[in-house]
Amino acid sequence: MKRLLFVVLALALLGETGCKPKREPTSLERKKAESLLTEANFAETMRDWPRAEKLYAEAGKLTPGDGDLWLQLGTIRRRQDDRNGAKKAYANGLDAYRAAYKKDGKNPTPLIQQVYALALLGRVDEARKTLAQARLKHADNAAVRNFTDAKFDQWLASADFKAAAL
Template structure:
């Protein structure tokens, strides 16, 4: 009976924790922030390989940070690692989606998803998220002023083209 009870307790515990990744500690976040700072310095020196290496370490520590994934993708793009950039950009979209679920009052993660979908060359997905942002944040002028034309102008900028796939 005790063995059965213990087995049931373990299964229940596993069921409640399934899908939950390990909690990111404050120390890990601080270490990741330090790595990101170093990566930003490396990028100002145009040492894309060093910046990519440091940013890859940061996303391993904090895989929930969309900005880190976006930066990793941009460094990989500058290194002409298109598959790596694509993977990082897609992870950024997921991370921003999770961030939005935690605080749906903040439209910024949706706006970032629009930008990243545009980098990925997925205009339909970008417009779908734009429509959602307009529906869910009609009261925010920054969201409403961001239109399909804004996306198209963005796509014409050289700095965008340098990072796009």
């Protein structure tokens, strides 16, 4: 009987949380997030990493589909040597880019952004496969054609990447 009750409760919770589609942020939430991002950029310029992290995290809660925001939050967390926090932020960014590409598969930008997120997560082989996929699906796009393996390797070797990557 207890097992049945547990299963029923688990299914009820799953129905409440897991099955609803994610809602889009409202106009007010987007404006608030933009304000937070401006303040976070200023805090980052002043090298106030804890404040910048807090502001980026708040903005991320308001606009979870903004992959760039999540990568920036991950970079800030990495600067503070919070590897687990950076990993979560990079993973959220990757999820946002995947959702954006799923929504509009004709635009190669989210696919290229997935390459960056995967590399920051330390999944370089998967990033290379995604880059190859982008070349196959979007061979006519100049940005995709210009993103060569040599440029990718150069980026992987850069000091900025090494400081931000896991």
